[in-house]
Amino acid sequence: MTFRMNFILQAVSSLGWTAMNVGFYLIIFQHTPSIGEGTGWDENRFFLFIATTWFINSIIQAFFMPNAQEFSELIRTGGLDFALLKPIDTQFLISFRKIDWSQLTNFLVGLAIAAVALHRLANDPVQPMVPSPLALILYGVFVICGVLIMYSLMITLSATSVWLGRNQSLYNFWFYITNFSRYPMEIYDRGWGKPLYSVFTFVIPILVVVNVPARILAMPLSPRADWEWGIALWTALVTVLSLLVSRWLFRTSLKSYRSASS
Numbered sequence: 001m002t003f004r005m006n007f008i009l010q011a012v013s014s015l016g017w018t019a020m021n022v023g024f025y026l027i028i029f030q031h032t033p034s035i036g037e038g039t040g041w042d043e044n045r046f047f048l049f050i051a052t053t054w055f056i057n058s059i060i061q062a063f064f065m066p067n068a069q070e071f072s073e074l075i076r077t078g079g080l081d082f083a084l085l086k087p088i089d090t091q092f093l094i095s096f097r098k099i100d101w102s103q104l105t106n107f108l109v110g111l112a113i114a115a116v117a118l119h120r121l122a123n124d125p126v127q128p129m130v131p132s133p134l135a136l137i138l139y140g141v142f143v144i145c146g147v148l149i150m151y152s153l154m155i156t157l158s159a160t161s162v163w164l165g166r167n168q169s170l171y172n173f174w175f176y177i178t179n180f181s182r183y184p185m186e187i188y189d190r191g192w193g194k195p196l197y198s199v200f201t202f203v204i205p206i207l208v209v210v211n212v213p214a215r216i217l218a219m220p221l222s223p224r225a226d227w228e229w230g231i232a233l234w235t236a237l238v239t240v241l242s243l244l245v246s247r248w249l250f251r252t253s254l255k256s257y258r259s260a261s262s
Contacts, residue, residue: 010102018054018109025050039186044124045218046184047117052214053182054110056146060154062103065174067095068154072161081259091155091250131217142213142232145239149209150178152242155250162253181206201231205242208235 025046028035035041041049071094074080083093121129131139157173180188180200185207188197200207212235215228 007102010100011105014102014105015109018106021050022113035184036186039184040219041184041186044117044120047113048218049184049210049214050182051110051114051117052143052146052217053210054106054113055143056150056209057178058103058105058107058110059147060150062100062107064095064151064154065103066098066100068158070098071158075161075257078259080257084254084257090254091247094158095151095155135216139213139217142216142235145235146209146213148239149205149235149242152246153177153204153206155246159246159250159253162257177204177206181209181211185211202234205235205238208238 029043029046033042035046071080074083074094083090086093118131154174177200180196185197185201187193188200188207197207208231212232216232
């Protein structure tokens, strides 16, 4: 917030990008009633999915992305030396040094879109849908799981800067893989998409980040198949595993760090 004009420009840019995305999906739903045949992702439910995507991504981009991008600079310039001397956990300090408040504009827009979608679902004349308190609680829990999985992935990528030096490809790689998490996982579970479905569910589990909480909120009254319960349990497990692995990798990378003064 120090440079207010820069903050305003970034916020306006984020809002413009969000508005174009909303317009794009509205055009799509003029030509089809749902995303994928028999998936249940009609217009209102899909916009709950999109809102969930923006919740998670805006938190990551506001709190963690600026610090992850700067980590390689701290290594190159020797700024990491000072972080290591602080009487606080280094990973915590590195993760929360800066906050890009402009990225939270998408979070606010996501709240508005989710509210509109839930209102329209609740007033559906054919099959009204109101999420239960349990569904709302589970939604919040799995959104947090999604944030933690993404954070773990980002810390893992950042840790490679110790060995690679200036890691300029971090943001590009982040953008490429998060593109896959922005759509319902059902669209990948057929044909040529099956390898992507397997990789991004069980190896780099970004498909579960948005899909699990969005499905809990958008389809709370639907009968749960065994695979849905399995994916939910896998999401909880992989959250813990990803945090442990990223923590181990970060601490291991620090052991390989050579002070700029040495």
